[in-house]
Amino acid sequence: MARPRRTLLTHERIVAAATALVDAEGLDALSTRRLAAELGVAGPSLYHYFATKDELLDAVANEVVGAVDTSMFASLGWSAALRAWAHSYRAALAAHPNIVPYLAQGPGRRPASLAMADVVYGALVKAGWPPARATHVGALMRYFVAGSALGSFARGFVEDPELYAAHYPHLSQAHRLAGHQRSVDDGAFELGLDALLAGLAATFETLRAAAPAR
Amino acid sequence: MARPRRTLLTHERIVAAATALVDAEGLDALSTRRLAAELGVAGPSLYHYFATKDELLDAVANEVVGAVDTSMFASLGWSAALRAWAHSYRAALAAHPNIVPYLAQGPGRRPASLAMADVVYGALVKAGWPPARATHVGALMRYFVAGSALGSFARGFVEDPELYAAHYPHLSQAHRLAGHQRSVDDGAFELGLDALLAGLAATFETLRAAAPAR
DNA sequence: GCCTATAATCTAGCGCTGTTAGTTTTTTGA
DNA sequence: TCAAAAAACTAACAGCGCTAGATTATAGGC
16 A cells, blocks of 8 residues: 555645635644545645645635636726625635635735735726825725634624623623624625725825826 | 642733733744743643633733723714724734734634723714614724734735746736835725725715714 | 656654643641 | 642643655656
8 A cells, every 4th residue: 555556646636625624624623634534545645745734725725815806807997896806805715714814814925815916906006096005905905805704793792692781881782693693794894895995986086186197 | 849839820920921922932832831831830730720722812812902992982083983993903913913813713702802892882873873884883893903913915925026027917016015014014004994984984974864863 | 578766655653732630739718 | 627629740642743764556768
């Protein structure tokens, strides 16, 4: 049982199995031995394909980010494109919530993150945003989307009303949040996105008025 | 060397040492044995004060969130209060960036998070926001602040221009970001906060016009 | 058609981790 | 004064990421 007649592993198979395991049981469940077992293989065999566990996690994160659609920047105005992109971005993260904490710690050197940043930045500059401001807009959108995908706001609340009544005078209805987690998170995201884009549109107009056209 | 004449540990001392260790060397450096050594004690002694490592981390996170100032909600209008609170909130997280990934995964049952949510929600409702919307506003602010504190946007970029020129046409100047990490992150936060608050003010007016006063 | 080099897996094992069990000694309270 | 509780200890377990070295199948050159 040393070298098999047909190769047992590929990068793709490992990344797919790792993604499935993290999705199903969380980041902590992903150990090299456990993942290897899932693939019908001994633990250290994975090191033939990835130098470290982090490198493997980066590959998983890269695939997740790679699923974000950025094609709208070619056809829509910057504001509409930003809105559609934010939705796609959030959906991609929400599809794999358990790797978000890992992924969100920095765009890192992940090619998919860099490619995304490139498209967004390029489109904003082309639309007339000053380069420095375009960088800020890209960053702030990432803050908002990553923050919203990171942890449900509503999830923290527990169904026991007694717990809140005593110490938190205004949170008397908070136990209801536990049952509406999804709609609270969605509503907050939509409200925030609307506000953000409306505010950016106003900023953009001010900028254009101050230093018109090119 | 069994029970000492004077108690060696307290909750406070442990939390303080854990915070210092995480701040100085990162989340991964915090192991029970390492922390215990720092306190001049054997590893398992910590379990007299905290049932699990997560409980200890929650205590650290709770202290960090407890440092956020919410007093402005008593004196300022909702918009100005939200702005000042966001700054305090971000500063509190930025002071301990290494626990942010842990902290951000949900408000959890941490008393400090619940107290903060209580004040914000109460102030917004009192200012005239409909309760459901007030919840959304609190959530979206958390998304933005946590997202901005989670990982520097600029940190991911590397100082080697060659790396970008080839594959990312618009990122040719991206290597400059590495040198201006702080100002990029600050600029993005301020721009986003301005946009968010301007947008929310417009939403608020619309809401008041539709269902005026009370 | 063999022989060598390389590729893909294995087993064994290191030092670390969070945590439990059970022991020891000191202090506290009746 | 004696028992109970408190606060530390040591020893140990299973699992972790990862390395080293052995093993065996395939591929390429003559």
